[in-house]
Amino acid sequence: MGANAALIKSDAELVRRCRAGDSAAWEQVVHEYSRRVYNLAYRFTGRHESAEDLTQEVFVRVYRSLEQYDPQAGDLANWLMRLARNLVIDDYRRRGRTPTDVGDDLTDHEYHLESHLDAPDRGVERHERAKQVHAAIAKLPPDLRECVILRDIEELTYQEIVDILKIPVGTVKSRINRGRIELAKILRRMKVVEIM
Amino acid sequence: MNCSKFQDSITDYLDGALDSRARTECATHRLRCRECRELYNDVRMTVGALGSYARLEVDEPAELQAHILAATTAGEMLSCSAFDNLLERYFDGVILAPTFQTFQAHFTNCSKCRRLLAGIEEAIEMCREVKDSEVEMPDSLYGRIVAATVGPQPSDESPRGRFVRRWHAVYARFVRPLWTPQFAAAALIFAASFFMIISRFGSVSGMASEAGAQAERLVTEGQDAINQTGVMAITGIQRVSYEVNSILQDAKTTKPPADQTDPDLQASPAPSAAPVTSPEQTGTDEHLQPKPPSPRHSSRRGK
Secondary structure: OOOOOOOOOOHHHHHHHHHOOOHHHHHHHHHHHHHHHHHHHHHHHOOHHHHHHHHHHHHHHHHHOHHHOOHHHOOHHHHHHHHHHHHHHHHHHHOOOOOOOOHHHHOOOOEEEOOOOOOHHHHHHHHHHHHHHHHHHHOOOHHHHHHHHHHHHOOOOHHHHHHHHOOOHHHHHHHHHHHHHHHHHHHHHOOOHHHO | OOHHHHHHOHHHHHHOOOOHHHHHHHHHHHHHOHHHHHHHHHHHHHHHHHHHHHHEEEOOOOOHHHHHHHHOOHHHHOOHHHHHHHHHHHHHOOOOHHHHHHHHHHHHHOHHHHHHHHHHHHHHHHHHHHHHOOOOOOHHHHHHHHHHHOOOOHHHOOHHHHHHHHHHHHHHHHHHHHOOHHHHHHHHHHHHHHHHHHHHHOOHHHHHHHHHHHHHHHHHHHHHHHHHHHHHHHHHHHHHHHHHHHHHHHHHHOOOOHHHOOHHHHHOHHHHHHHHOOHHHHHHHHHHOOOOOOHHHHHHHOO
16 A cells, blocks of 8 residues: 555445445555454464465455445444454364464564563563463364463453354353463473463 | 362452352462462463463564455455446446456456346347347337327228227227126037037038028029919910900900900909990000900910
């Protein structure tokens, strides 16, 4: 998207122009949300390559579904991320929830803090810890992993998780609890918890 | 509270979702059981680590946006309903170049709209074919159009057209009202009658020829009867005329007594008038009287 292009503030206007075939409007949507979608996909897949393919697939589905977006029903961000979560989890389940080996992958990418208020050494420490948490999550059993990611990383409510995973709320709570315990044990074995 | 129950409640304990009694039981167990206390601390730090991890984002690959945009062309972004709205302008050839590219890209990607476009093109082609090939107009149509617009013009109307128009009028006025259930019953009776005729005469033409033969026979017999009667009448008249003439001839020579009148003469009115006619009248009417029988007549009478 060109730097001089005026950003469209209204979600309704942005989507209306996308539907009319305005490529600049669509570029704005991709620019605003691709990073969030990519990170979501990365947390579930654990691999950059898979996350990239999945992100692209999500955006293809998003623009094909743009006509279904109702500005009255909520923000474009919520609508788009809800659609993205559903697609990522569908993909996650379709692939048999295969545990991903993220060992090699972790060394190749950089984590960035949303907040830049931390001191540089603190930032390095967080960066290191994030890589280990990512690796630990990848070791969780698939059922527990998806619940922990949705609750503790995506910060969804129990009811939102129930709606996405189509399982009873008691099961969601139980899996989150067991997932956290399992993750704590994994991190302890990795000597991560002790350094926190 | 045992360790298993404590572990099941860790999340609710951390989230503050337990009631006061359960919270007290958990706190008591945590103080007494070292293993559960360490697990609780680990879980608490793990949740904190997950929160930190959630605020960290990895960089997306540099080319990701370009890949997404390449996979989602402007044509694919164009919704099918927007495509529909552009169709008319597309066929009119007034679509602008950038929109045309979008249109074409959508056309390439969307099989549904591709089929729609092909269907419209086919329909337009069919319309053109129909336009080039004309069909014959019915003869009656011109007359009906004229009659419906400026009124009937019989002078310009062909005989066939006139007949068709009249038939339509008759049909509308008389025949169409007959299409009723009663008409069906009548038609059934007619069909039954027709069947009986067929069974009696073999066919309708058989019945007609039979009736014709009967009529001819009656006419022939009638003519014979009339001819016979005519011949008899002529013969009778000739005989009477001859007798009257004979009497008149005799009357010129000898005046016959009244009672000597031939009974045949009394039956005839003309001879009966003769005795009462005056001599003047007799003289005047002499030329009207029957002439004496010709030799041929007399010879015939002599037979």
